[in-house]
Amino acid sequence: MIEAFGNIWDHIDEYDAIVITTNGFVKNNGEAVMGRGIALEAKERYPELPRWLGTALTIKGNRLHRFTVRRDNGTIFYIITMPVKPQFGPRGEPGWRAKADFN
Numbered sequence: 365m366i367e368a369f370g371n372i373w374d375h376i377d378e379y380d381a382i383v384i385t386t387n388g389f390v391k392n393n394g395e396a397v398m399g400r401g402i403a404l405e406a407k408e409r410y411p412e413l414p415r416w417l418g419t420a421l422t423i424k425g426n427r428l429h430r431f432t433v434r435r436d437n438g439t440i441f442y443i444i445t446m447p448v449k450p451q452f453g454p455r456g457e458p459g460w461r462a463k464a465d466f467n
Contacts, residue, residue: 373405377435381442388426388447390418406443417445 372382384406389397396417398407407414410433420429429445 372402373409376441377437379441381430381444383444383446385448386417386445388421390421394418394422396421410443413443420445 376382384402386403387397391397395414398404398414398417413431416431417429426447428447431443431445432440433443434440
């Protein structure tokens with residue numbers, strides 16, 4: 365594994381995969397909540413990603429998921445989602461409002 369520093373999107377053509385942090389909450393329309401940070405940036409670059417992740421969360425649960433994405437030059441790379449929030453927090457609040465937990 366190679367670790368890079370800086371804006372991940374500036375290095376997107378250099379690596380086979382990127383990891384983005386996500387929460388486990390699925391909206392009523394079936395899309396995953398991708399409200400801020402790198403998840404929001406990924407959503408802006410790949411608008412279909414919230415739907416893909418929402419489907420995966422519904423079927424397989426809040427765990428690591430891998431999605432294949434095609435770059436502008438036709439090559440593929442992977443977006444790996446790493447859940448850092450639960451679907452619902454300890455007091456029943458939506459996961460996107462819960463505190464992140466990297467354990």
